[in-house]
Structures are given as structure tokens and as C-alpha cells.
Amino acid sequence: MSQFRLRDLLIDRELFESIRTAALQEEGWDVEKQDEVKRFERNVLQRMRKKRPVKKYKKLGVKKSDLVEIIQLADISSLELFQGPSNLELAKRHSEWCNHCGKCCTQSSPIFIHRDEVKAITTLNPPLKDEIIPNQQYPEHYQFRLDQPCKFHDAQEKRCRIYDTRPQVCQNYPLMLIGSEGREHHIINLRPDCHYAIRLVLEKSMILFDEAVKRKSSGSY
Numbered sequence: 001m002s003q004f005r006l007r008d009l010l011i012d013r014e015l016f017e018s019i020r021t022a023a024l025q026e027e028g029w030d031v032e033k034q035d036e037v038k039r040f041e042r043n044v045l046q047r048m049r050k051k052r053p054v055k056k057y058k059k060l061g062v063k064k065s066d067l068v069e070i071i072q073l074a075d076i077s078s079l080e081l082f083q084g085p086s087n088l089e090l091a092k093r094h095s096e097w098c099n100h101c102g103k104c105c106t107q108s109s110p111i112f113i114h115r116d117e118v119k120a121i122t123t124l125n126p127p128l129k130d131e132i133i134p135n136q137q138y139p140e141h142y143q144f145r146l147d148q149p150c151k152f153h154d155a156q157e158k159r160c161r162i163y164d165t166r167p168q169v170c171q172n173y174p175l176m177l178i179g180s181e182g183r184e185h186h187i188i189n190l191r192p193d194c195h196y197a198i199r200l201v202l203e204k205s206m207i208l209f210d211e212a213v214k215r216k217s218s219g220s221y
Contacts, residue, residue: 006066007073009212010082016073023076023187037075039192044071044201051202052209060216067205070212074204075188084207087175087186090200097199100158103191104173106149110135113142113167124165174200 007016024033048067080086085093113121113132122129131151135141144150152161160166169176174197175186188197 004061005069006062006209006212006216007069009215010208011073011077020072020076036192040198040201041068041071041075043192043198044075044205047198047202048205048209051206057213060213062213067209070209071201071205074201074208078185079204079207082208082211087188087200088172090203091172091175091196094199094203098196101193101195102149102153102155102158103194104170104189105153105160106155107191108150109148110137110143111147111150111167112138112169113144114169115141117167118142121165121167125162128162128165 005013007013024037045064045067048071049064052067054062054064054067078084078087079090091097112135118132122132131145132142133145135143144152149155150160152166153159154161160170172186174189174191174194176189177184177186188200191197
């Protein structure tokens with residue numbers, strides 16, 4: 001290598017760049033999104049520097065920029081690429097990372113409801129029939145009539161009033177299912193101040209960092 005980069009021990013640089021570009025375009029890459037991603041990465045980096053201080057790995061040539069690049073990889077890739085858990089598996093293991101700030105309930109729009117969910121949701125909670133309408137972008141699916149904030153979010157209690165019958169999209173947060181049928185996959189729905197999303201990427205970053213350091217130390221690359 002012309003210049004040591006810790007992330008290069010995990011993934012080819014050109015391959016990473018192509019994957020990152022495709023992932024960001026899939027999410028709607030624009031100026032606002034770029035700022036959001038950068039702010040999110042800064043929030044993760046702030047915690048990463050405490051968990052994996054650069055000084056500790058100085059002999060291996062690790063720099064702050066290496067932490068940033070590992071975080072970028074953790075953001076757009078699943079640990080399944082490295083024989084680890086999927087984003088969904090990791091998120092489900094650590095529901096305690098959610099601090100119930102309510103941002104996902106008050107700032108999301110529209111709140112997507114899959115057509116196969118409607119019957120179960122309305123059967124368990126009949127009054128919801130009047131609150132569910134066709135989705136504006138995908139008319140074969142549905143959404144809540146009122147959101148931003150979702151009318152079922154109890155701001156005082158910081159809880160969902162229909163928690164047991166909430167849509168799958170709410171259950172999966174901070175993950176979002178994207179992709180065509182048969183090729184769906186979960187990505188992290190970036191909210192710069194979402195504690196759950198930050199902790200999820202931080203955990204992935206530490207796992208990837210430790211693997212890269214292990215490879216660097218053993219010379220197995």
C-alpha cells in the first residue's frame with residue numbers, strides 16, 4: 001500500500017467507494033443528506049475516540065482518519081460481509097439503546113404500513129380504521145392519516161399508545177427496509193441525534209476496528 005489505511009485491511013478501497021456512492025444515492029443523496037451524514041459520523045466519532053483511543057494504537061500507525069473511515073464502512077455495510085450479525089439482529093439484541101427521545105415518532109413522514117399489516121392492526125385496534133389511508137407514493141400500501149408528529153405518540157410518557165400493534169416500520173427503527181421484492185435489506189435510517197442509530201453504528205465500528213487491528217497485528221492481509 002502506498003499509504004496505510006486501516007479500512008483497507010477489511011475492504012478494497014475502490015469497492016468501498018462504489019458501495020458507499022450506491023448506498024447514499026439509494027437513500028437520496030443531496031446537500032441536506034450530506035450534511036446529515038457528516039453530522040451523524042461526527043456524533044459516532046466522538047464516542048469512538050473514547051472507546052478506541054488512537055494513542056493506544058499509535059505503534060500500529062492508527063490515526064483519527066482511520067476511525068472516520070471505519071465508521072463510514074460501518075454505516076453503509078452489514079457485518080454479514082465479515083461473518084457477523086446483520087443490522088437487524090444487532091439492533092434487536094440491544095433495544096436498550098433506544099432512549100425514547102421520540103424523534104422517530106414525531107419527525108417521520110409518512111409512517112409506512114405494508115398492505116399485509118392492515119388487517120392485523122385494525123383487528124386488534126378497530127378505531128385505527130379511520131386513521132389509515134393509502135400511501136401517497138405506493139398506493140397499494142398504506143400510511144397513517146396524521147403524522148409529524150404521529151398522533152399515537154404520547155409526548156408526556158414518551159411512549160407509543162398503540163405499541164403492541166404499531167407497524168413493522170416502527171418496530172424496526174432505526175432500521176429501514178429498502179430494495180426491490182426479493183432483494184430487500186435493512187439500512188440504518190440516519191438521524192444525527194438518534195441515540196439508537198448512533199450506538200448501532202458505534203458497535204459495528206468497534207467490531208470492524210478490532211478486526212482490522214487484529215489483521216494488522218498478525219500481518220494476515
